[in-house]
Amino acid sequence: MNSFDLIIIGAGPGGYPLALRQAQKGWKVAVVEADQVGGTCLNWGCIPTKALLASAKGLHFLHQAGKLGLTVENVGFAWDRVQARKDEVVRQLRGGIEKLFEKAGVTLVRGVGTLQSPHRVAIAPTPGAKDASSPSSCPANEIEGQRICLAVGSVPGVPASFPQDRSLFWTSDEALHCKEIPASLLVVGGGVIGLELGQVFAQFGSKVTVVEMMPQILPGLDTATAKRLLPVFKKAGLEILVGQKVEGLQIEGGRVVCQIGGAVRTFDRALLAIGRRPNLRCLEGSPLSLDRDGPFLKVNERFETSQPGVYAIGDAIRGPMLAHKATYDAETLARQWNGEPVTPDYSAVPSCVYTYPEIAWVGMSEEEAQKRGLAYTVGRFLFSANGRALAMAEGDGQVKVLVDADGRLLGAVLWGPEASDLIMEPTIWRALNLDKHGMERLIHPHPTLSEAFLEAYENALGRNLHG
Amino acid sequence: MNSFDLIIIGAGPGGYPLALRQAQKGWKVAVVEADQVGGTCLNWGCIPTKALLASAKGLHFLHQAGKLGLTVENVGFAWDRVQARKDEVVRQLRGGIEKLFEKAGVTLVRGVGTLQSPHRVAIAPTPGAKDASSPSSCPANEIEGQRICLAVGSVPGVPASFPQDRSLFWTSDEALHCKEIPASLLVVGGGVIGLELGQVFAQFGSKVTVVEMMPQILPGLDTATAKRLLPVFKKAGLEILVGQKVEGLQIEGGRVVCQIGGAVRTFDRALLAIGRRPNLRCLEGSPLSLDRDGPFLKVNERFETSQPGVYAIGDAIRGPMLAHKATYDAETLARQWNGEPVTPDYSAVPSCVYTYPEIAWVGMSEEEAQKRGLAYTVGRFLFSANGRALAMAEGDGQVKVLVDADGRLLGAVLWGPEASDLIMEPTIWRALNLDKHGMERLIHPHPTLSEAFLEAYENALGRNLHG
Numbered sequence: 001m002n003s004f005d006l007i008i009i010g011a012g013p014g015g016y017p018l019a020l021r022q023a024q025k026g027w028k029v030a031v032v033e034a035d036q037v038g039g040t041c042l043n044w045g046c047i048p049t050k051a052l053l054a055s056a057k058g059l060h061f062l063h064q065a066g067k068l069g070l071t072v073e074n075v076g077f078a079w080d081r082v083q084a085r086k087d088e089v090v091r092q093l094r095g096g097i098e099k100l101f102e103k104a105g106v107t108l109v110r111g112v113g114t115l116q117s118p119h120r121v122a123i124a125p126t127p128g129a130k131d132a133s134s135p136s137s138c139p140a141n142e143i144e145g146q147r148i149c150l151a152v153g154s155v156p157g158v159p160a161s162f163p164q165d166r167s168l169f170w171t172s173d174e175a176l177h178c179k180e181i182p183a184s185l186l187v188v189g190g191g192v193i194g195l196e197l198g199q200v201f202a203q204f205g206s207k208v209t210v211v212e213m214m215p216q217i218l219p220g221l222d223t224a225t226a227k228r229l230l231p232v233f234k235k236a237g238l239e240i241l242v243g244q245k246v247e248g249l250q251i252e253g254g255r256v257v258c259q260i261g262g263a264v265r266t267f268d269r270a271l272l273a274i275g276r277r278p279n280l281r282c283l284e285g286s287p288l289s290l291d292r293d294g295p296f297l298k299v300n301e302r303f304e305t306s307q308p309g310v311y312a313i314g315d316a317i318r319g320p321m322l323a324h325k326a327t328y329d330a331e332t333l334a335r336q337w338n339g340e341p342v343t344p345d346y347s348a349v350p351s352c353v354y355t356y357p358e359i360a361w362v363g364m365s366e367e368e369a370q371k372r373g374l375a376y377t378v379g380r381f382l383f384s385a386n387g388r389a390l391a392m393a394e395g396d397g398q399v400k401v402l403v404d405a406d407g408r409l410l411g412a413v414l415w416g417p418e419a420s421d422l423i424m425e426p427t428i429w430r431a432l433n434l435d436k437h438g439m440e441r442l443i444h445p446h447p448t449l450s451e452a453f454l455e456a457y458e459n460a461l462g463r464n465l466h467g
Numbered sequence: 468m469n470s471f472d473l474i475i476i477g478a479g480p481g482g483y484p485l486a487l488r489q490a491q492k493g494w495k496v497a498v499v500e501a502d503q504v505g506g507t508c509l510n511w512g513c514i515p516t517k518a519l520l521a522s523a524k525g526l527h528f529l530h531q532a533g534k535l536g537l538t539v540e541n542v543g544f545a546w547d548r549v550q551a552r553k554d555e556v557v558r559q560l561r562g563g564i565e566k567l568f569e570k571a572g573v574t575l576v577r578g579v580g581t582l583q584s585p586h587r588v589a590i591a592p593t594p595g596a597k598d599a600s601s602p603s604s605c606p607a608n609e610i611e612g613q614r615i616c617l618a619v620g621s622v623p624g625v626p627a628s629f630p631q632d633r634s635l636f637w638t639s640d641e642a643l644h645c646k647e648i649p650a651s652l653l654v655v656g657g658g659v660i661g662l663e664l665g666q667v668f669a670q671f672g673s674k675v676t677v678v679e680m681m682p683q684i685l686p687g688l689d690t691a692t693a694k695r696l697l698p699v700f701k702k703a704g705l706e707i708l709v710g711q712k713v714e715g716l717q718i719e720g721g722r723v724v725c726q727i728g729g730a731v732r733t734f735d736r737a738l739l740a741i742g743r744r745p746n747l748r749c750l751e752g753s754p755l756s757l758d759r760d761g762p763f764l765k766v767n768e769r770f771e772t773s774q775p776g777v778y779a780i781g782d783a784i785r786g787p788m789l790a791h792k793a794t795y796d797a798e799t800l801a802r803q804w805n806g807e808p809v810t811p812d813y814s815a816v817p818s819c820v821y822t823y824p825e826i827a828w829v830g831m832s833e834e835e836a837q838k839r840g841l842a843y844t845v846g847r848f849l850f851s852a853n854g855r856a857l858a859m860a861e862g863d864g865q866v867k868v869l870v871d872a873d874g875r876l877l878g879a880v881l882w883g884p885e886a887s888d889l890i891m892e893p894t895i896w897r898a899l900n901l902d903k904h905g906m907e908r909l910i911h912p913h914p915t916l917s918e919a920f921l922e923a924y925e926n927a928l929g930r931n932l933h934g
Contacts, residue, residue: 069549082536
């Protein structure tokens with residue numbers, strides 16, 4: 001009864017798809033979740049951030065409605081309702097996953113799982129769960145599994161120098177649940193989380209300063225694009241400082257005080273957004289030791305850790321710490337277990353930033369292509385020459401592609417309207433290694449934003465029609 | 468001096484790309500345009516409609532802003548500014564094409580072209596051009612060409628029973644330029660134009676009735692989807708009557724009176740949107756006669772008419788009357804002329820409707836697959852189970868796909884947020900005849916709307932994770 005074909009620790013975007021896939025194959029599956037199903041992405045990451053960004057973008061639109069010939073007065077917002085809507089979206093999606101588990105016959109075990117052996121997981125009650133709305137259904141103190149997969153996700157990386165007082169010094173968790181908009185906010189880190197939450201708070205009235213230690217925002221993004229975006233975010237009300245450190249963070253008179261580039265600066269709140277590290281709570285107090293690869297668990301191409309029978313996927317192992325990468329790992333592992341000869345390939349993992357404008361990229365940046373000594377040509381197209389973008393009054397943005405002589409795509413980066421969905425076409429190009437003869441067979445509907453990728457691609461081949 | 472390698476009649480989305488392509492190859496090209504470059508699509512079709520729809524959708528958003536926790540008062544609009552912005556978008560894009568012609572060395576001949584022989588086109592001044600802002604640059608009364616291509620586009624089909632008074636009885640041209648919103652509007656025809664313009668006027672305050680003679684709106688669209696959309700448009704304020712005829716249209720007391728289904732109805736204005744027919748003005752008074760294919764010019768697979776040396780593309784020949792189909796014809800013809808062994812293939816021409824929600828489809832409808840006796844399975848996914856759609860508060864919509872046993876896509880139809888851009892992924896699937904092994908190599912970013920297609924596709928294969 002407490003024995004399973006598969007035990008998965010973590011019900012996030014790695015764990016829950018793996019559970020469903022193997023349940024579809026008739027396996028008896030248990031998922032151990034210390035907190036909420038859906039993991040960081042659904043509960044404290046992607047989804048709530050996107051919900052807040054939708055309200056922020058809506059507010060931005062209200063202020064810009066005159067551009068479309070529309071008139072409004074007394075534009076404002078009710079922060080509690082913005083937050084309540086966000087929570088409702090999360091609740092709805094979480095309920096969806098719970099139903100999927102029920103339907104598929106997956107056993108959801110609520111509690112903290114600790115790896116006791118390659119086939120046993122001890123379960124303990126979760127101390128102070130973030131949102132303990134659902135009753136615990138832990139069937140036992142210990143469960144057994146033929147295989148165990150660690151889909152444990154990650155937690156915000158908090159350096160020792162960051163003060164402990166979470167009422168003033170936020171991680172993304174506190175920022176997403178804050179009751180009031182601070183008058184001023186320091187965001188430490190100019191990656192995806194810092195920019196997305198920075199834009200939310202700036203739109204809702206905070207004076208926001210984003211400080212990034214690296215010489216550019218969004219490390220990994222094509223450098224020229226990252227640079228081009230600085231004035232875009234400045235116009236959106238974000239002060240962004242790159243190549244600078246925040247030092248000496250402390251509390252003075254109930255406010256956050258620090259030095260940035262030698263100057264003393266004061267803020268109402270500070271948000272730490274400098275990245276995440278694997279959540280290896282399942283190994284705390286475990287008799288097993290698993291080999292590491294830096295902060296990550298070391299796995300082979302079959303996602304097996306140094307302990308035979310124990311697997312790991314998602315943020316716990318090396319690779320982009322993204323929800324869809326975790327899901328891809330889950331799908332790949334499931335296919336391996338089901339007998340397909342596949343190995344993971346991370347060369348076409350798209351990255352999306354849901355600011356407005358949205359930013360998305362896939363494959364190599366120009367710097368990476370240069371570093372690898374690859375021959376390529378660059379193609380560019382501005383959304384200001386795209387009919388649909390102009391019709392939408394969203395003509396700010398650009399597509400940039402790197403293409404080899406046959407039209408194979410090395411990389412693409414887009415910023416502008418709907419970039420997070422438009423990145424799918426370059427992603428297909430890259431993942432399937434398609435060439436220019438493929439593109440010649442496609443008809444892009446007119447007028448659509450998707451034409452911008454076509455134009456940039458043709459520009460790289462020296463044969464674009466427009467621009 | 469008045470002799471060219473290629474004369475193209477019509478500077479729309481068929482003619483201008485062909486001109487640019489052949490100019491890129493060093494050909495001496497003239498384009499004869501009786502009115503404005505950009506053709507119907509840019510000047511009186513797609514682009515101005517999409518610009519008006521952007522304002523309409525914006526107004527809709529203002530009324531719904533409370534959903535996102537936002538507050539506004541006194542929502543309204545200035546119709547003259549809505550129209551002025553639309554005109555500015557058109558002007559900007561038109562200016563872009565004129566610059567491309569200049570840069571490429573294409574000679575723009577303003578005037579009405581008449582086919583005098585397989586190598587000669589007579590030019591006459593355009594009587595009462597719709598928007599004669601640019602000076603005529605007609606170099607002569609007659610020009611000569613090695614080849615002639617008729618890229619003449621189409622005009623609204625106006626039956627004899629439709630009264631001539633264009634102040635009360637509009638075609639799309641008058642609707643797009645109207646100075647005031649009529650209190651009530653009869654839209655004759657429930658196709659793309661009727662629904663798009665109907666929604667614009669309904670949003671801006673008209674009481675709109677759309678009457679479609681066929682049993683469904685959007686003929687060609689999957690029947691179940693067309694049916695499902697009726698309550699959606701009803702909620703958007705459109706009265707839609709399908710399978711009904713408008714009869715006895717006349718003026719009474721300065722208003723439009725007619726019978727619909729036996730009942731007498733009265734409206735302030737009527738908009739005729741029952742389709743378009745090829746614009747064959749270039750053959751009026753021509754000594755040449757070209758074979759027809761119904762209302763269209765008959766061409767072979769090399770786009771050549773019954774008159775050797777005279778070609779035709781776009782709306783003048785059979786196929787979907789869409790801007791991107793005309794551009795595809797132009798690209799295909801250019802590639803044929805440049806020595807590539809290609810023939811036109813219309814099996815993956817996407818169709819888009821830019822209402823809100825947007826509607827888009829590609830390939831076969833379920834009815835067509837049945838008619839052809841093909842084996843398929845249906846896959847569906849609702850946007851209400853898509854995280855990004857919920858985060859955007861745009862959870863209304865569905866993806867439906869028809870897939871064969873190998874995962875090859877017979878057809879797809881989407882309605883919901885950004886459908887006109889999301890249709891590109893199914894379009895690629897269909898155009899390149901990709902199968903399920905292709906899909907397994909793709910990583911869809913999370914949370915994005917593009918995941919909805921993946922889910923519907925997997926649903927068709929009986930292996931979807933969600934729903």
